[in-house]
Amino acid sequence: MTDRKLFKTLAGMVAVLVAVTVVIFVLAQIVTSGLRLNANKSALAQNQATIAARIKPIGEVTVGSAPVVSSLIPAASAAVKDPGKAAYESTCVACHGAGVAGAPKFGDKAAWVKHIAKGLPTLYKHALHGFSGTAGYMPAKGGNPGLSDADVQAAVRYMVSHGK
Ligand code: HEC
Known part of the structure; x- marks a missing residue:
């Protein structure tokens, strides 16, 4: 292969490569033209609204509205309202x-x-610190040291009010 022939071959290859590059560039322009959202601001805004609607959570929680929560879990809110009942239960x-x-x-x-x-003060004392009576043994705080004194006293009142 002479130098001249080699040059011709190389020049031909370069020309083909340039042509291929141009074709790819033009194809890329055509394919991506539909995706260029920035070109149209209102289309973009509309798109964001559509996306927001599409990824919206299924359920929405209203924070700070007590009636909604208490209507969903009436038992729990009743227990909170009456610590005596809660401790008793x-x-x-x-x-x-x-x-x-x-x-x-x-x-x-x-x-x-x-x-x-015996009166409430005695019942409080026995419930808080334990009590051995004629019928059996009442453990301090019913055996649950996790209860506060106030809870135990409320539980005593709760039981007494239902035993009158
Ligand atoms: C392990 C069983 C047990 C648990 C749990 C228990 N008690 Fe008692 N409780 C007794 C027994 C037994 C007596 C009766 C003792 C007697 O009169 O001989 C009693 C009696 C009492 C009395 C009457 C005391 C008196 O002086 O006559 C009160 C008030 C009382 N319990 C409150 C409570 C409260 C409040 C709780 C829960 C925080 C509780 N008890 C949990 C066994 C229990």
Whole structure:
């Protein structure tokens, strides 16, 4: 192959490559022209609105509206309103619910008479610190040290009010 022939061949290849580059460039322009959103500002804004609508969460929570929450979980909000009931249901019900091991049964007026007769301050003391009576043993705070004193006293009032 002479130098002249080699030059011709190379020049031909360069020409072909340039032509291919031009074709690719033109094709790229045609294909991407539909995607150039910035070209049309209103189209872009519309697109954002559509996207926002499309990725909107299914459910929306209204924060700070107590009635909605309390209507969804009435039991929980009732428990919050009455800490005595909550403490009773978490702990005291274990024995007082069915009157287990000599515990005066919840709502059983005959069983509660002699306890109520002692007066609230004594009942508070016995519920908080434990009490060994004739019928059985009442553990301090019903055996649940996680309860606050106020909760236990509220539970006593709750049980007493239903035992009168
Ligand atoms: C492990 C069982 C048990 C649990 C739990 C329990 N109690 Fe009692 N409780 C008893 C028994 C038994 C008696 C009766 C003791 C007696 O009169 O001989 C009693 C009696 C009482 C009395 C009457 C005390 C008195 O002086 O007559 C009160 C008030 C009381 N419990 C409150 C509570 C409260 C409030 C809770 C929950 C925080 C609770 N109890 C949880 C067993 C229990």
